[in-house]
Amino acid sequence: MGRSFFRRDPATVARELLGCAMLHCCDGEWLGGWIVETEAYLAEGDPACHAARGRGRSNASMFEPAGTLYVYPIHAKHCVNLVTENAGVGSAVLIRAIEPVWGIDAMMQNRNVSDLRRVTSGPGMICSAMGIDRASDAMDVTRADDWLLTGGHQVADRVTQTPRIGVSRAADLRLRFFVDGNRFVSGLAREHTRPRRDVLGPDKDPSR
DNA sequence: ACGGGGATTTTCT
């Protein structure tokens, strides 16, 4: 997957990353799987984007060329993004969930869980399982020999789009994408207990 | 130096 793939607008990249493979070579072993959930963060008109208040020390890699990794710490964990658009533009795609495929045993050990659904079904879980931390920040995924992003399944006809998870600002933007029906998508328990959207009506719930 | 918030996860009731 070349740089031109990532140089497009983040919503398109987020949608088309679904079904692609993401792998990180950690201690000589390739870890990763199929991407099944993503979120786009826009350079313009998106106060939830970390680049919204300009370039700082912690978010500098967001302004690097497309295909750069932006890894940031939060709540004693890490989240991994793929930077989009041209250098100098602060936009990216957050990888929220992966279907585990390669190095499953090692990833389960890294996460200290035995349930496969609790290995990479959340942005913090992904980094923990795949051995991703600040050391991976600002790496170029199109050149690094311990990273691999490549095409895989065709899932374009099974993509669902909703508002993003856990963001307080710009909550109306529907920039979360996931593979419909995939059991490794995050927050599935919550979706079940949430009030039925068709009862609330289309104007009340932005996720529809 | 200090304090609060955050693109989270886990556990308990």
Added chain:
DNA sequence: GAAAATCCCCGTG
């Protein structure tokens, strides 16, 4: 469903 755990980062003083 609610709240704790946990820590880095930036904005103030």
